[in-house]
Each structure stands twice: as structure tokens, then as C-alpha cells.
Amino acid sequence: MLQIKNLHASISSDSGAKEILKGLSLEVNAGEVHAIMGPNGTGKSTLAAVLTGKEGYDITEGTVEFEGKNLMDLSPEERAQQGLFLAFQYPVEIPGVSNANFLKAAVNEIRKSKGMDNIPPNEFLKLMREKMELVEMSKDFISRFVNHGYSGGEKKRNEIFQMAMLDPKLAILDETDSGLDIDALRIVANGVNKLRTKENAFVVITHYQRLLDYIIPDFVHVMYDGKIVKSGDKDLALELEEKGYDWIKELSNVEI
């Protein structure tokens, strides 16, 4: 589904370009859940940004294919329409635009890209109600403005809710667990688990092993200094938790 080969990317700023991703490779297939772990500043969020097409990054080397297409040829909205979803680490507030309006526009744009007609209002409302239950949203949520005045936990739940509505092929969860209390964490993880199928895939970016108690990954990758320095199964997360990130630093020094 997703093939990243030797990806180099830098962030462009006034003071010049700074390389963040330094030769990252990763393959994600349908039905898989990958966890990417690593200390702050190693490029985890940059990876999410580059994959989804956020402005301000230059790809200097390497390739990214998604469902056989060169992802870098597509605009951010085209990537989303192709089935790539990002649950944001910091979801923005959109005053004046209700959740219903926002999602109706999103659902219809995605349908349009597939040559489908707009979703009938009844069907849309039914879909919304069904998916709201998944993340335990209250009824007034439909008409509330997107993320406007929400608590941190509500915002993260909304990301999972949007994911459920848009039914992406590949979802990237960027530190969705940060700032969540244990109840919210359970709701979020539960939502993800219910959405897991043989056809879709997840990349879960996280700082802590905690989330992986709830969302059991098939693969765990440890990122350090712009690339993946160690991969393994779910036990790697536990090992990492136990030994700490210093272990990774040593590991990467040895490998370099």
C-alpha cells in the first residue's frame, strides 16, 4: 500500500534548509498496524507532514508510492481523496463551520473524486450518528463548530470520528495519545480497533508505549535522527519502555 524508499526531506526556513528525514524507508501493507516510536525531534511528525503534503518541506531524495502512485505528484487534497488520512497532533479550531457541514463537504469531495454523486442527506445523518457512537460523542456534536472550544480529549476523539466518517485506506495517527487521560485513550483506541480491517492500514506515531497496550501493532519501528534505526514486533515497544531512549541513541551510534 505504502512504500517509502530512502526518503530525505528538509524543512525550508528563512535561515536556510535543514534536513530532518535522512534516508527513511518503510513498507506498509493492507491489514497492518505499524507503530513509529522515538524521542522528540527525530522527525516523526515531519514524516506525517511530508506524506500528507504539508507546505514547507522539500523532498531531496527518495520515493514515496501510495497504491502504486507517486504520492509527491498529488496535492494534499488529492492525497486525502485517494484515501490517506492524518489524525492531527494539534487539530485546528474552525469557528463558524459545524462538524456536519465540514464532514459533508469532505465526504462529498472524496465521492466526487471517485465520480460519485453527493451523499443523500438522510444517509449522511445516519452515517454520522453511527460513527458518533463509536467515539462516544454527545448528540449536540453534530451542530457544534469543528474543534471550537473543545477540550484536548474531545479534539482527539473528533479526529478519530472524522477518520471513521471518511473511511481511509491508510490512516496516520500523529501522537493521538498525547494529552489524553486514560478514559479518552480507551475511547480513541477502541475506535481505531473497531475500524481495523483487512483492507486498511494504520501508522501510529507515539511517544509512549501506553497507547500500544490498547492498539496492538504488527510492527514497531524506532526512529532516531531522521530514520528508522530498529524494527521489530510489539515486544520492541516494551523493550524500549524498559531501556529508555538512551538505548536507541547508543544503538544508532553503533549502526552509524
Added chain:
Amino acid sequence: MSTQEQILEELTTTDYKYGFVTDIEQDNAPKGLTEDTVRFISAKKEEPEWMLEWRLKAFRDWQKMTEPTWANVHYPKVDFQDIIYYSAPKQKISLDSLDDVDPELLKTFEKLGISLDEQKRLSGVAVDIVFDSVSVKTTFQETLKQKGIIFCSMSEAIREHGELVKKYIGSVVPQKDNFYAGLNSAVFSDGSFCYIPKGVRCPMELSTYFRINSAGSGQFERTLLIADEGSYVSYLEGCTAPQRDENQLHAAVVELIALDNAEIKYSTVQNWYPGDKEGKGGIYNFVTKRGICKGNYSKISWTQVETGSAITWKYPSCILAGDNSIGEFYSVAVTNNMQQADTGTKMIHIGKNTKSRIVSKGISAGRSQNSYRGLVKVHRKAENARNFSQCDSLLMGDQCGAHTFPYLEISNNSSKVEHEATTSKIGEDLLFYFQQRGIDEETAVSMIVNGFCKEVMDNLPMEFAVEARKLLAISLEGSVG
């Protein structure tokens, strides 16, 4: 410059779509302003002596006044001697049907998408067209007449309903009120007059389309609207203007009077030529709009959508004189490219238990400057006055400015005044969030803007709201805006 910034720039530098000039013969006054000009205008309009005297008094006072400079706008000084103060299309004023209207004029309206036929047929709106200062045609007169409603051009009102005009003209905006109102009082060319008798609910939205069309001729309309006891009227005013290279001055005066239990709803959609991307050309819009809730339990509600003009200087206000009277101001002001707007309202609480509500939404794009300026004044005797003000600014890009100048003068302890303000920006992160959900930038911006303005748009009459949304979309076209 990043791609998003480029798109943002492209989207916010849209050329004015309604720029064209209609070729109709004009009957102009000589350039410049003297007592003779005032006499010329008054004579052209066959006005009674008292009206001429009223104008001359205004002119003499105006000569002693100076242009205000306190507004947050900058423009080259206006040469008031370089303006034609009267221009009228050369045709008979009384017309029996639309067939008699100059076909050029009808074409102009067609270009604007406001064909009279359609208006008449679809919306049942009575349209009083002011085309370069003279009302050409008033429709639906008969229906209104049956209810005793007077809706006609100001010139006609001065001739036919002199007593009413004499009683109320200048009673809300006196000749000496301010520099531009003074100028208007001296040289106003035409405008609309409306009187709703006691207990009558006006059965249709009254509508006037203004249009500036003669190069170098400032337009000075004067509108007077009186709602007698227990009456109700909803009045719509909408404007577009053709593209011009020289600045055109516009200084209108609107006076509203609401007596006991009367309600006036006054809605404006303004889309005058804002100048080109560098700010060249464009209308100077210096307007004095004020209403008085003279009677107890009366209500005046201003709703405006301002998208045009190079410079806007405009503060539709309410004097809440009657006990339990209510004043409202709902405004969307959009500035783009080099436009400057200094707009807001004044709510003057005099009567007991008076209430006012201010909802102002400013949208700035390009290199424009958008200022809200509002005064809430509670007099000593205004027991239990209430005011709520909400001023929100939306910025697009990082070269524009939004400013808020709220003034509060409270002289009564029992009053309650609330002011809320927010500033938000359509930035890259916000747009990227939409894009990541499959929604392109243009759609995203229109969703954000519509959401931002919703509270104000909801106050416009339905048929007007449609036009307003269209204008908003055009002004900020494709807009990240």
C-alpha cells in the same frame, strides 16, 4: 513565496467584475460648488422656496466646516471644486411602463443581473431605481398606495409631500452634523422617501438599487424613512458601480424615524468599485446613516454587507430615545487589495430599558485595512440600558490589517454593557486541515467566510442574502477570501 501564499495572493487580487460604463446622455451642472450650484440643483428639481433656503443654510454652514481626519483611512485630499454636483439622464421622468425606460439603462441592469422584469415577477419587490441621481422609475406604487404607503423619489416627495419632508428632514442628521452630511444637505440630488402610516405593515420589501454612472459626478443621495406608530417596514439598499479611473465621491445621508411601536429593518449590500489592485480609482464612500427610535417600544435594525469602495467611512447609528426601544447593528465589512474601511456604529441610549446589539464581522485580505469603530453611549437617565457588542476580525494573509476602536461612555450605574472581540486568521494550518480532509482551498475559504458571517447574513431578507453571498464570493474570489 510558498504555493499557498501565491494562491492566497491570486485569489485575493481579483479584478472588479462589474466594471462597465453605460452610454446615456447626461444633463450636467457645471463643475464646482457655489451658492449658484445649490440654486441650480434646486431649480432643476423645481423645489419650493423652503427647500432652497434649507439647502443654502446647509451650504453656508458647510463652508465653515473642515474635513474630518480622525478615521483610520488615508487618501489624497478631495478637490470639492472639481466635482460635478448634478447629473441626470436626459429623459422624461414620468414613465408608464418599463417599455419607456432607456434600453441602455435596462441593459445595465441586465448586466448586473437585476432585470426589473425578473425582480417584479419573482420577488414581488418594489424597486425604486436611482440611476445617477434621478429616480427613473418607481414600480409597485399602486399596491403601496392602497395601504397608504408613500414610496417615491425624494424630489417627488418634496413636491408632493412637502409637509412630511419639512417636518422630518434633518431631524435625525442635522445640516451641521458633520462635514459630509453638510455637503449632502446642500447639494443632494435625489434619493428615496418612504412613509408608512400608523399600524400598517408594509406588505413587501422596499428596495432601491443605486448606481453611480457618470464620471466625475459625486453622488449625494438623501433617504428619509418614517415609520409611524405601530408600523413595520423592511428596506433594502444595494449598489454596484462601473469601473473608473478617477475617484468618485459619494456622500449619502439616510435618516430613519421610528415612532411608538414601529419597527424599521434597513439592509444594505454595497459593492461599489473598490479601485484596482493598486488602489487606483474606486469610490470614496462617506455616508451618514442614523435612525432615531423616537417612540416607546420602537426598533431599528441596520444590517450591512460592505464589500466595495476604495474608502468607506460609515457608521449607521441608533438614537434610542423612546423607552424600551431597541437598536441593532449587524455588519460584514470586507476589504481586499488596497481598500480601507472605517466602519461601525453608534448606539445612544437615552430612554429607559433601552437595548442595543452590535455584531460586527470584519474580513481583511490583500493589503487592505479594516477598522471597526463603535460608540456605546448611555445617558444619565437611561435606566437599565443594555448593550452587547461582538466584534470579530478575520485576516487573510499577512499583509492586511484589522483594527477595533470601541468607545464606551456610560453615565448610568444601572446599565449593563458587554463587549467581546476576537481575531482569527485564515492561515496555512487551517487551510491544510481542510485539504487533508479532501477539501480544496477555495471551498475551504468560502466555508470559513460563510461561517464567519453567518450571524449577520441570517439577518438579511432571503432574496438579499443570496445576492450578498454572491458579492462576498466575488470580492474574495476564489478567495482565500
